Amino acid sequence: xxxxxxxxxxxxxxxxxxxxxxxxxxxxxxxxxxxxxxxxxxxxxxxxxxxxxxxxxxxxxxxxxxxxxxxxxxxxxxxxxxxxxxxxxxxxxxxxxxxxxxxxxxxxxxxxxxxxxxxxxxxxxxxxxxxxxxxxxxxxxxxxxxxxxxxxxxxxxxxxxxxxxxxxxxxxxxxxxxxxxxxxxxxxxxxxxxxxxxxxxxxxxxxxxxxxxxxxxxxxxxxxxxxxxxxxxxxxxxxxxxxxxxxxxxxxxxxxxxxxxxxxxxxxxxxxxxxxxxxxxxxxxxxxxxxxxxxxxxxxxxxxxxxxxxxxxxxxxxxxxxxxxxxxxxxxxxxxxxxxxxxxxxxxxxxxxxxxxxxxxxxxxxxxxxxxxxxxxxxxxxxxxxxxxxxxxxxxxxxxxxxxxxxxxxxxxxxxxxxxxxxxxxxxxxxxxxxxxxxxxxxxxxxxxxxxxxxxxxxxxxxxxxxxxxxxxxxxxxxxxxxxx
Numbered sequence: 115x116x117x118x119x120x121x122x123x124x125x126x127x128x129x130x131x132x133x134x135x136x137x138x139x140x141x142x143x144x145x146x147x148x149x150x151x152x153x154x155x156x157x158x159x160x161x162x163x164x165x166x167x168x169x170x171x172x173x174x175x176x177x178x179x180x181x182x183x184x185x186x187x188x189x190x191x192x193x194x195x196x197x198x199x200x201x202x203x204x205x206x207x208x209x210x211x212x213x214x215x216x217x218x219x220x221x222x223x224x225x226x227x228x229x230x231x232x233x234x235x236x237x238x239x240x241x242x243x244x245x246x247x248x249x250x251x252x253x254x255x256x257x258x259x260x261x262x263x264x265x266x267x268x269x270x271x272x273x274x275x276x277x278x279x280x281x282x283x284x285x286x287x288x289x290x291x292x293x294x295x296x297x298x299x300x301x302x303x304x305x306x307x308x309x310x311x312x313x314x315x316x317x318x319x320x321x322x323x324x325x326x327x328x329x330x331x332x333x334x335x336x337x338x339x340x341x342x343x344x345x346x347x348x349x350x351x352x353x354x355x356x357x358x359x360x361x362x363x364x365x366x367x368x369x370x371x372x373x374x375x376x377x378x379x380x381x382x383x384x385x386x387x388x389x390x391x392x393x394x395x396x397x398x399x400x401x402x403x404x405x406x407x408x409x410x411x412x413x414x415x416x417x418x419x420x421x422x423x424x425x426x427x428x429x430x431x432x433x434x435x436x437x438x439x440x441x442x443x444x445x446x447x448x449x450x451x452x453x454x455x456x457x458x459x460x461x462x463x464x465x466x467x468x469x470x471x472x473x474x475x476x477x478x479x480x481x482x483x484x485x486x487x488x489x490x491x492x493x494x495x496x497x498x499x500x501x502x503x504x505x506x507x508x509x510x511x512x513x514x515x516x517x518x519x520x521x522x523x524x525x526x527x528x529x530x531x532x533x534x535x536x537x538x539x540x541x542x543x544x545x546x547x548x549x550x551x552x553x554x555x556x557x558x559x560x561x562x563x564x565x566x567x568x569x570x571x572x573x574x575x576x577x578x579x580x581x582x583x584x585x586x587x588x589x590x591x592x593x594x595x596x597x598x599x
Contacts, residue, residue: 118143119280123187123337126283130176130186137176137186137230141169144188144232148281151257156266156276158193158251159201159234168230175228184344185228190282192273193234194241195221195328196317200231204319205249206239208464209445218317219349220286220328227344232282236272239466240436241290241321244540246271246297247525248468256301256522258566264522267297273331274301284332284341288318290325291424292517292544295556298331299517299569302558302595304586305331306338309577310551311356313342314349322431323354325424325548334596335557335587339363342579358577366583372406374585377510381417386519386539391568394560395516398570401592402514402585412506412513416498420546421538423499426479426492427549432469433476439464471534500550507575512585515543517556517569543571553579555586558595567595 118140121129129135145162165188172186196202196214203209217225225231238248245265246254254271256264257279266275270287274297277285287294289307298305306329313328320326330341343363349355378399383392399409441447441460448459465473479488506513518540547554554573562568570589574582 119147122333123184123283123340126187130181133176137169137172138166140186141165141188141230144282147279148232151279151281154255154257154275154279155252156236156254156272156279156281157190157233158203158205158236158272161200161231161233165230165232172228172230182226182228183340184224187229187283188232189224189229190233190235190273190276190285191221191231192237192270192286192288194237194288194319195286196319197221197231197234200234202234202319203250204240205237205251206464206466206469207250207446208439208441208460212445214317216317219314219351220318220345223345223347224286235276235285238269238271239469240319240432241269241288241293242432242468242472243268244292244296244537245525248466250466253525255525258302258522260565263525264566265300265525267300267522269293270305270331271297274298274303274305277301277303277331277333284330284337286328286345287331288326288328289548290321290428291548292541294329294331295517295544295554295569295571296540298556299558299567300522302567303331304334304338304555304557305329306342306555306579306582307548307553308342308346308579309356309553311354312346312358312553312577312579314347314352314355316349316351320435322428323435324431325428335555335583335590336364336367338555339367339583356577361580363579363583366580367587368591369584370406371402371585371588374407374512374581375510376402376407376409376585377412377506377513378409379412379414379417379506379513379515381414382515382543384519384542386542387516388520390562391516391519394568395514395570398559398589399514401589405588405592407585410510412509414502414506414546416495416502417546419495420499420549421542423492423495424541424545424549425475425538426488427496429472429476430480430489431476433473433480436469436473468534496549499546503550503552512581513573515571515573517543517571519543521562521564521566521568547573552576553582555582557586557590559589559593560595
């Protein structure tokens, strides 16, 4: 039998239905791959025995013809989703040893669909980072690394690396400013950030509440459609959850895109854009044109303010959200002579450098005398950015852009570590979409001269993930990245 871990979720699902192999055999294949790839540091908590128990129950359901849509499919869960009875730390020392007594809505939905969980995946601490180097468990190594270890991207670096290395069939991720799309680009996999409100945030450890959104990372566009259908839906436990119907996204795969208008934003041609990425951008646009789509130039004039706006809004919300971690109620505690000492000692030992930086920035912009000058102004600019997209979508149905300005870079890159702004610039093409709350998918379209994957981003109107799946599946078919790889 060929390596079962090479199968997509759709292929594995069909194979299980046809009884070509069992859920136990599929799970054992992924466990073997996990054991072989531990050097990538993608998993921070393994639940292999539990996954095998789930696999046995799933096989019984196949035998009884009562299997769910994801029955027996082994997944990885980003360590930002609370999982009942399984350690959840957000890859931070301040939550060391925390075991949630409840399940996040998204992971609960996946379990209800029959999926099994192989373990929790590495991420930048509290999802704050773009390279998975801020994790308390150490950096994730990109499976595409050759002579030099490369970053997997962040914050969902563990999720993207695990899928790319066939350590799990698919994985959950979260995207605040690009944290599903950017690591997907770096690792040569596919990931979608759905519209804000499409997936419940209940049970997901908060970074920036008005931006955080769960989504899938998988091997291809169809797998993302299958996973998203089973992750999305209204949740009364989340006040930001949208009461909208969840389509069967898989039905849109392979549909005709003739007559669809694809927008190319002129403001995205920035100095930091690698020439190879630019060339693939134009090649991708041409592929869609050959499919019958119309390519139109659009303008997003406030794009230049997106990074500055994001790094005011996101840290401000992080400052508020992370105030709950004081060593008193849960997580790691470092005692002191009095209460203030305990707070200071616990947070000093528990939070990493990047998290402290963002808390300090956020506290500053929310402080008296600076709230109006920074935070309030940033919210006004955020509205202008959103209005830019609304106006642009009067001329087009979808927007096509690069996901990241370059391919993956080496772990420990001095210039990145010494100047955090350079690291933040890696999100230059993703943050404006997050600020606007729009859906966007990253999919691999080719390799750089060094043999590293490059991703392209398809952006849609709010709650129009269907059009994204149409166009992305067309682009994916003509690019045929799995064959290129």
